[in-house]
Amino acid sequence: MNTIRALFTVSVGKKIVMGLTGLFLCLFLIVHLSGNLLLFKQDGGAAFNEYSAFMSTSWLIRVMEFVLLFGFLFHIVEGIVLTIENRRARPHRYALNDASSNSDWTSRTMFVTGSIVFIFLIVHLNTFFVRHRFLHVEETMYDSVVYAFQRGWNGWYWAFYVVAMVLLAFHLNHGFQSAFQSLGLNHKKYTPLIKKLGLLFAIIVPAGFASMPIYFYFQQFVK
Ligand code: HEM
Secondary structure, three states, X not given: OOHHHHHHHOHHHHHHHHHHHHHHHHHHHHHHHHHHHHHHXXXXXXXXXXXXXXXXXXXXXXXXXXXXXXXXXXXXXXXXXXXXXXXXXXXXXXXXXXXXXXXHHHHHHHHHHHHHHHHHHHHHHHHHHHHHHOOOOOOOHHHHHHHHHHHHHHHOHHHHHHHHHHHHHHHHHHHHHHHHHHOOOOOOOOHHHHHHHHHXXXXXXXHHHHHHHHHHHHHHHHO
């Protein structure tokens, strides 16, 4: 069996794909959040629009978008496969100890939180990425963001983001440390530190993203 095929069929290979794509997506979240912080610059959206124009014209970003797309696809497909396998194995686990029922519960919550984040992603890409990249709407990216968070879905679009970010937090909290474990980076000394780092990451990153819809939604009432 060749190495690539083993990554998708052998249990340890699947875990490696899950761990590597998970960490890659975490890295993407840091980059995406950093760029989006330009939304808070009090310049009427000039810096954010400039950044957004760079994102849609740079060939390097285009290449990275394909890498990102495959990262998401591999992560989602492997996540579904691992969940199905865990479920199939469940009947044999009834008589076992708490640790195994815990891991079953965790994998189910990972599937549920991951699925909701996936729905969020579809809605999110449709609102900004697809409308600008493929439908070439006239408005600037900054105006699209402000409109979506202040008026979208009869004023509820922002709330959907906040709920999705809470679920993203749960997904990241388990996913971050689990990625290290899947890659075999398990150590008595470092694992507790990785768990703490994961918790910090799972709070700071979703809170940073959630601060944007909250800020723009409430901004319209204080003007
Ligand atoms: C409130 C928070 C967020 C805001 C304001 C925001 C804003 C945007 C905007 C304006 C774009 C279009 C970029 C362009 O084409 O120039 C975009 C793209 C994208 N967003 Fe977000 N985003 C947020 C949260 C998230 C989260 C939490 C995820 C992942 C779970 C995510 C994933 C993506 C992806 C995959 C793309 C397409 C790739 C890219 O253009 O970089 N976004 N986002």
